[in-house]
Amino acid sequence: MNFISLEYATLFCVVFVLYYLFPRLQITILLSASLFFYGWSQPFELPLLLLVSMASSTVTYLILKDRFEPQRLMAYGIALNLLVLGFFKYKFLFIEPLTTRAPAGLMENLLYVPLPIGISFYTFHCISLIGDAYRQQFTKDDLSGGLNFSRFLRNGLLYLIFFPQIVAGPIVKAHQFMPQIGKKAIRDVPFAEAVKWIIWGLFFKSFVADNLAQFTVWMDQPATFQGLGRYDLLALLFCYSYQIFADFAGYSAIAIGSAALLGYRLPINFNRPYTARSFSDFWRRWHISLSSFLREYLYIPLGGNRHGPIRTYVNLFVTMALGGLWHGAAISFLLWGVAHGLALCVERAFAPLARNLPSKGVAAVALQIGYSGLIFALVSWLWLFFKLQNFDHAWLYIDTIINASRDLTFDGDQYALIAIYAAPVMFAHLIPKRISEKNSMLMATCYAAMLTLSIFDKGPTDAFIYFQF
Incomplete structure (x- = not known):
């Protein structure tokens, strides 16, 4: 969905009204709007977006809870995101040479998997979420709802798929965004x-x-x-x-x-x-x-x-x-x-x-x-x-x-x-x-x-x- 389209203007107006009419549902409304916004152009890429975002949020939660080995968790989480980014953006460099040696049709099908819109930006956000948690640039005291798993998953998902910036930025670091999550009042809107x-x-x-x-x-x-x-x-x-x-x-x-x-x-x-x-x-x-x-x-x-x-x-x-x-x-x-x-x-x-x-x-x-x-x-x-x-x-x-x-x-x-x-x-x-x-x-x-x-x-x-x- 394009920012300068009638569809975006309509979506934003509906979201804005519902957002301030139902303050207790603000995060749910934003998550729903973000998924609708992203899925408007590429509905078949929504599962990938959700999978990567939820995996990154779960890894971040475990790091903040100091479970397992935080450094290893960080490495695995960042590696996962880089692998996803690498496959979609650089698959022609690595997969195309294999098409002559693989069974007919197998590698060709991988080559034609479309590039998800905004994958570079939301991958960087996933890396920031994991990295900032490991470096303790935000802590449980900075987060709305503390370290309740379901709330943290919800907040992490909002940071990663927030619709105004998911497709082309700006790239917002996790420690800049996560502490902002909470109930908003219309009187505070500039x-x-x-x-x-x-x-x-x-x-x-x-x-x-x-x-x-x-x-x-x-x-x-x-x-x-x-x-x-x-x-x-x-x-x-x-x-x-x-x-x-x-x-x-x-x-x-x-x-x-x-x-x-x-x-x-x-x-x-x-x-x-x-x-x-x-x-x-x-x-x-x-x-x-x-x-x-x-x-x-x-x-x-x-x-x-x-x-x-x-x-x-x-x-x-x-x-x-x-x-x-x-x-x-x-x-x-x-x-x-x-x-x-x-x-x-x-x-x-x-x-x-x-x-x-x-x-x-x-x-x-x-x-x-x-x-x-x-x-x-x-x-x-x-x-x-x-x-x-x-x-x-x-x-x-x-x-x-x-x-x-x-x-x-x-x-x-x-x-x-x-x-x-x-x-x-x-x-x-x-x-x-x-x-x-x-x-x-x-x-x-x-x-x-x-x-x-x-x-x-x-x-x-x-x-x-x-x-x-």
Whole structure:
């Protein structure tokens, strides 16, 4: 079910009314709504979702009860989730080579098992639930109902399948969410804040991302992009950079607003990433919940920066490479992660030299603006490997830019439309926050305009990019 569909609006309105009319049934209502929401698109994947979620909740319960050996339980629980994720996301790497040696039809049937929507996100939530319990980042005193097994299973299930974030995040750590579970009162709902999040997300998804998608569709196949000029291809590359931000940040904003209306706080997922002053700053601003998850559950357990510079570079590189593969079993995703890992390593290696550069004055400002522009350009180029997951197509796209026989094929009207739909992303990054915080009348007008454009100039595409992960 899509966040910007009439079905979702209807479901949410029904849930909202029942949720506050029957406060004693709030968790039951949320669980029912979450299962309905997920099952709307993939009803046959519900048993897998429930099996993995209940198994992870049971393992977590046993860890909190200090039963058996907590460390071994944690290892088994995390391994189970990684095996499930590995099968569905990487089965073509391991199963397809076996099809020639296995009985006819057996392996082929496994290959055609569909990828469950949101499996990467709810698997990470399962790992967080188990890991946070083992590290005692939440205890029985933080939980509604204590350690009663049925209540804990119910609460754990709510954390894992909570419908505003199950499909594409934000990734919420267990110790952030579990203590929030409890009875909610409508008087505590931050209506203005929640509605602003939803309008902002709807605008950036429907008006910005979906309209830009009309242009970036030219990038999808060699037969289409090879007929374009080099400046057209460059424009589309940056166009996709704006689109993927608007699409994913829009989803995250609607998720945050929806959860807030139900009394739950989800973490902010984007903070003006295209104004980043370095690659490490970019990862503090882009998909914040994923980058913090990788740091806390992968980079730090690998050793972080505690074992000297060489080990630090290796840990950075491995973390980003695995972060790329998390998105899918494709060379393009691996190269995307490797490129970001190398950039972080190079940046860290040259950090001492950067301290000798001017820190004040016109020269310092010019250097910082220039470096920020370089970061944005490189990040935008690397998004090509997200758009074209077939590496040969991505390489051909680059080759076409270099060797194109002409410069332009798009006309002025097409470039004007690209600029119009991309402009909100630039404004969102460049307008100082103090303006939006102090001028309430201006912001009310802006949100009214955003809602109007979302309704009356909605783009034709409505699928969210991150649904595929």
